[in-house]
Structures are given as C-alpha cells and as structure tokens.
Amino acid sequence: MIRRLTHRILRDERGDIDEVPAWTVTALGTLTLILFVVFVGRAAYASNTIQAAANAAARDASISRTAEIAVPNAQAVAYASLGGVTCIDSDVQIGGNGLSTGLGQTGTVTATITCTINMSDLVIPGAPGSLTITKTATSPVDPYRAR
Helix, strand or coil, X not given: CHHHHHXXXXXXXXXXXXXXXXXXXXXXXXXXXXXXXXXXXXXXXXXXXXXXXXXXXXXXXXXXXXXXXXXHHHHHHHHHHCCCCCEEEEEEEEECCHHHCCCXXXXXXXXXXXXXXXXXXCCCCCCCCXXXXXXXXXXXXXXXXXX
C-alpha cells in the first residue's frame, strides 16, 4: 500500500513547466475583458460629455447678439461643460455664418470640440495611450433676434 502511494507520488507529472493551469488562462482572460469594458466605458462617457459640451457651446453662440461676445462666451461654456472629462489637449472652434447674417435671414453657428483624453492608466495590450475625440454641433440663429 505504501509502496503504491510512494510510486504514485513520485510519478506525478503535474508539476511540469510545460503545463499552464487553466485558472491562469481564465483569470487573464477575465482581467483583459474587464479592462476592455472599462476602456470602452470611459471612451463612451467622454464622447457623450464632449458632444454635450459642443451642443451647449453652439446654443450659447447662437443666442449671442454679436460675434465678438459669442466666441469667448461659447468657449467658456464648452470648457465648463467638459467638467467630468480631463483633456490632455483641447480645442474649441466656433464658426458658421449665423452671427453675420442680416435681420430676417437664417443662419447657423457651429461648435467643434477636439479633446485628447489619457488612457495610459489602463494597461491593455494594443490599446492606445490616449484617445482623441472630435465632436461638432450646429445650432440655428434666430433670424429676428435683437442685435
């Protein structure tokens, strides 16, 4: 009996370096999946926030009386609306013909926001260290607004 047990223990080959335990593969796969979900979630949140900031900036510019006050006010609104997103590099452009049209003429104002967010804290093989998101929004200008 002891002889069989000793023989079985000595012949056990489960300790070979060639074998990788199944739990290791499963754990690595699960960890990679979780990090991927976090990556996609962070990117989606940033995208939605940047789009909302572009909408707010375009709307603010469209209700301004002159182009001189529309651009700085719209840029301030855009940066304030980015609250939950930290941009490494950002740019807010306000354009369109809406503020230069005459009384009774229709026009639009466009706000374009470009924001680069840091993703390097998520260590995912093949994932970029940063992600640049550009969103644009357009808002009509009231043709009969006071000037």
